[in-house]
Structure formats: C-alpha cells, structure tokens
Amino acid sequence: MSEPLSDHPQILSDTPNIDAPPIDTPTTDPEPKPFEVQFATRVNRLPPYMFGRINNSLYQKRRAGDDVIDLGMGNPSDPPDPLVIEKLHTAAADPGNHGYSKSNGIANLRRELASKYYRKYGVNLDPEHETIACLGSKEGFSHMCLALMGAGDTAIIPSPFFPVHMYGVILAGGNVVSLDVADPNKFLRDVAFTCENMEPKPKVLIVNYPHNPTSAVIEPDFFIDVVRLAKKYGFLVIHDFAYADVAFDGYLPPSFLAAPGAKDVGVEFTTMSKGYNMAGWRVGFCAGNSEMIRGLATIKGYYDYGMFQAVQIAAIVAMRETEATVAKQSEIYQGRRDVLVGGLKRLGWNVNPPKAGMFVWAEVPEPWKSSMSTMDFAMKLLEEGNVAVSPGSGFGSGGEGFLRMSLVENEQRLRQAVRQIGKCLSPQAVA
Template identity: 55%
Template sequence: MEEKSVVRFANRMDQLPPYLFGMINQMKMEKRRAGDDVIDLGMGNPMDPTPDAVIEKLIEVAKDPKSHRYPESSGMPHLKIEIAKYYKRHYDIDIDSETQTYFTIGSKEGISHLCLAIMGPGDSVLVPAPAFPIHIYAAVIAGANVMKIPIEPEKSFLDRIINICESCYPKPKVLMLNYPHNPTGVVTDKEFFKEVVSLAKRFKFMVINDFAYSKITFDGYEAPSFLEADGAKDVGVEFGSFSKSYNMAGWRIGYCVGNAEIVQALGKIKGYFDYGIFSAIQVAGIIALRDCDDTIPELANLYQTRRDVLCSGLERIGWDIKKPKAGMFVWAKIPEPFNKMGAMQFAVEMMDRANVAVAPGTGFSEEGEGFLRLALVENEERLRQAVRQMKKAMENMIV
C-alpha cells in the first residue's frame, strides 16, 4: 500500500496560481542555457546602473563592522528624515519622519505585510484591473475578498466604487490604487485623488497607493502623489520604491508614508517577520534621496526614448499602440488574427519563434486578456531587433 506524503499545504495555496514572472523567467533561462539570445521584455527589471555615489557609499559602509549588526528595522532616523524632505521637496507634503514613515524590503513586501495587518477573512478590498499580481494576491493571502474594478474609464471607476459601497454589506475595507499604473500605464491627476479621499471618508475605507513609478514620467506629465490630496493622510498610505527611480531593484528598499496608525500597524506585523534592511543599503538610500535628484530626469528621458522606439516599431508592423505617459512598460493590444490564440499562447510563441520574452496580459488577471506588457529595459537597438524578430515570427505563424 502506497504511503501518503506528509507534505500538506494551507488552503490558501490553492488560491495562488503559478507566479507569472517565475514561469517567464524559467522559459527564458532554458532558452539561454540552450544558447539562444533572448531579448527580455518580460519583467520590469532595470538593466541600467545604480548612481555611482550610491554604490560608493554602500561599499564604504559595508566595510564597517558596525553595519553588520541588526539594522534599524523601521528605517534609520536620517533615512526617515530624508524621505520626509523628499516629499516636501517634490510634492510640498509635510511628513512626520518618526510616526508617518516606515522603510520596507521593497514596496511589494511592504504592501504584502500591510495587507496581513489590516485585512482578514470577511474583509473586502477594491482593486483596479488588470492589476500587478501582488495587489490581488496579497489580499487573497490575508484571507480577504477581492473585488476587481476595470481601471478605465476613470469616471466609471469612481462610479463603480460608489455603487459597490452603496450596495454591499459589509462595505469594502480597503481601496488598492496604483498610479502610474502597472501594467497599463494609465495615469491620473490630483482631482482624482481628491475624489478618492472624499469617497474614503464617506464610506469609511482605507486607501493604499502603490507609487513605484512616481518619477518615470514622459511628455511633460508629472505624477501626483496621493498624499497631495487634502485629508489623504486621514485615510491612507503611499508606498514607494528605489527600484525604478534609482535603478536599485536588486537592493530591495522601499517605503511606506502617510497615516500614522496604518504605518504603525505595518511596523507591528513586520516586527514578527524581519529585522529590516541591511544598514549599508539604508545609508546608500540616504545618498540616493539626498544627492541623486538630478539622475531621475535623465533616467526618465532614457525610458521615454525607448518607449518611442518600441511604439513606433510596433506601429510600423501593424500594431495599434497607445503611448504611455509614465512607467517602464508598453501595454500592447495583440493584433488580429493573433489575439484569437490568447495572450499566454502568443507570449509562448514569441519566446519560441522570436526569442523575445514578453509578459502575457492574463498574468495581470483575466481583464488583461488580449494584451502584452512589454518592459522598456533593453537598449534601443535591442528593442528594434525585438520588433524585427516578432514581425518575422508572426509572418510564419499559422492561426
């Protein structure tokens, strides 16, 4: 008689599909091990270097044995002061560095742990769709119910919030926002956030805004902070990241700012999970916030140039493309007749036939069907080459 395995998982694992980027990366690595040159547009993983001043400070501090001890878990006092100064400088927002800031191991980790702190079985969270996976599945892991709202059009989005809050019991507990939006690149303005704060106070829900792409903006557009809206700190928090603005993706440093009670809840639950960010990285983060403002426009211009190259290339081969005003992705509608095969199969075909890794829209919920998310991380020549290879592959595909 065959013995049963002792391995048994929690029921929540049944609600988690295979992680999209893990699947894409596995396919990519298998191709590369076989000797193929895969152009990687699948993941928003910056290939450009971190500013020199940040790297030099990391090396300096890492050599000091004092930095090898457990770090300041919520963030070094000077780092918290610098993020408060950053918000004042860029958005004219007053942030109390002691009570309204907390540093996280990237914004993704911070959002995940905050969901555990403020959500549970019986709670509901409103999430724009399509969505970056953690915005949905952090709530799922916490045991909450996810209610997805199409992100466009904006007016309909706000009306849907009102309708849900008026018709559901219990009312939603949290609204998860993400502007500039990943994966679609949709942007918003201060008036939108003003309306959100009004609704949050009216229907008594909290707001989380993922602001990871705050400074990667194009064509003169400047992304507002959620906290710029009057009363925003009464109802919610904002998460930011060093990954995109300073090319520090692998360093794993992000932050949460805003409502002091919510920030405190995040700190309480993180106290049971981790000891914070390596001290040398925190000091390097101080340098980034204090001394690297001038590198941000240069980086945004680099992404804008890549956006223009990729969008114009896809348009030349017959794709209907809407240029994003922010972020590091192009949200591209798969052209007919190839959209009939579905986004996942089309992405597999692009990997197999074109040696181009792309992210299928269905990885961002079923609302992303028919789209691809293309990351602007490769250089201009590689982007042009990707378009040529995709064109050739499509010419040889049978639908």
C-alpha cells in the first residue's frame, strides 16, 4: 500500500500553492528590443570585402547595358576537353554514382593523382595515406588551417596575399605575419629572422608559387631551403600550387614535394580549376605529409561527404588523357599575356611579362599612382573605361600601387580593353 503524499515533503514542496493570489495580466507590453544576431569573434575579425565596391559597380553597369570587359577575377572562360565532359555525362547516367562518396576521394582518383606526381615531378606518393581529394584547393586549404591552427598559433604568409591565405588562418583562430614575396631570397631570410626573434615561434609557413597575385616564381632550390628552415625551426609547410599547370616560355613550376625531405614537413595543394578549365567542378587535392593529410581528413569527415562521384571519374580521365589539352591551354594564356603586356607597355605602363599563372601584375602609372589610391584608380577604369580590374590593395597593403589583370578574356577582347584604358587615361580624358 502506498504512503500518503503528506509524508513526502520533498513532493509537497513541488506542489503549487493553490491559495496564492492570482498574478495580474500586464495592461501594456514591454518596450520591444531590437533583435540582434551576434557573430562569433572569428567573423568579426574579418574586414569588409575589398572588392565589394567594384563588384557592385560592375553589376550596375551591366544591368544598364554597358559592355564591361572583366579582367578582375581569374575565372577560366574556356571549357574543359570534350572528352572530360563526355565522361561526366556517362558517369552521371550511372545510378551507382549518385550516393554519398568518401570525403577523401575515391581510390582510383587518388591513385591517378599519385601517378601524375610521379610522371611530372618524380615524386612517389602513397595514394592511401599521402593524398586526399578536396572540394577545390581553397576548401582544402581552409580546413587544413582548422586542423593545424588555433588560438595563439601563428602562420607566416606571403605579402601581397591571396585572401584565403590570410583569412583561412584568422577563421581558424590563428595569427598572421606577412612577408614580402617579391625577392625569394629575401623572403627566406625574413622567415629565418622571424623564427629567430618571435616567441612562440610560427607554427606554419604558407607559400604560393607561382604566386597569386604577383605571378612571382621560384626555382627548385628555393624549396630545398624551405625544407631546411622547416626542420631547423620546427614549423609546418603548406604550399598552394594552384597554378602548377599554367606556365610560359618553357618555365616548369617546381613542386614543393620534389625537394628532399619535403614530405617530412609539409603538404602541397593542387587544383584542376586552371589548366584543365574545371573551376566550377571544384576538384582539388592535397598531397604530402601523412599526418597533416590525416588531420585534414578528420576535419573533412565532419564537414562533407566528398564530391559527386561522376565528377571524380571525369577528373581521372582528365588527368590520364588530356595533358596535351592542358599544355595547349598554357599556350593560349601565353598569347593573351603577350597581347595584354604589349598593349600596356605601348601605353607607357611598367609591367613585366609573367612566367606562369593567369594574371598580369601591373604597376599603376603616373600621375595616377601619386594622386589616388589603387582602389580609386581601379574604379576610374571601370566607371570611365568599362574595364574591371582587381586593385592591388585588395591583397593587403603590400599590393598598393599595383593592379591584377586576369587573362581569361580572348585576345580580341584584351586588345579592346587596352584601347579603352588608353582612351580613359588620355590627356584629353584627364583634362
């Protein structure tokens, strides 16, 4: 027989007091407060988007019917090899390819990447432990930062910098030291000086050759010195090799992983966006140090299920069978480079032809360099000349005084862009 509730004060204490007076309903609602969304500190650390002003003006001009020549973004305008598109079509028609895929990429894709590295650079890679597929190299790089960086950690990056090299670290909670990339030997000396004089020492060195935005290049000995410094000071290395497949005049961009001991200290990111014209396909890779690859795989396992398997199958065919098309694409970019650089030089600009990449890094000519900011000069070209470019200041203070111009338009459009720039900056236009 159960005991009466009155013998259980702990229960009675939870019983409402039925003799309590009723609570009066308020006659007026309290003054409403604005609803606020508080972002995380990592988001608040990000500056305003530097290219927003240009992109907004570009959009408005095109809505108004203006024919704007866009040299601002490195977005390939040429299609992939038809063989790759056909393979994508066939693979997409297979019902077995529509489920979730492994986040690190199917085995045959990773084997094909390892085969390419051996064929092109003489680098031996274990496809299972030393390679991983990414949703474009930018995603892989950002998640590698999450795997390696945290509060109090510091990364050394090039200056000027491609934005994700700065903000991938910041979003991971880390700090950044940026070093001038123009002179490779000085850059290495500055890395050593930073490591000698900074406490705690930098955890990661981020390098990017061919460099975006400046198109600076290096020779293989550079990476031998990077490995030596990494082992001396104990930092990890991430090489962003996005423009591995776009080079001119016989120059072959060296792979970081070809340097002796490179896999002991770092990884390299590559992409099929540039030379293969597969930017929207989002196919990238990371290769090198197995522990760093494992860390990236751990992060990716929580974030994604990998890329569409039909895309991976088409990417295998691209790497295996379309190297001649990739080489031809470099020739196309070289022709465009010559048209743009030659045209700017005839206008009196100080510009050096790049040996690799998809961009020309041009110094703003006088008198405009001394009289206005690089952003204002870029806006002048857009508003008065209908030519969109990327102001160097969008890549950090080290880019002030320069413009980045992409080579994605055809030669005829590039000639037209030069004519419009010349007309915009003519003495009559200045007056």
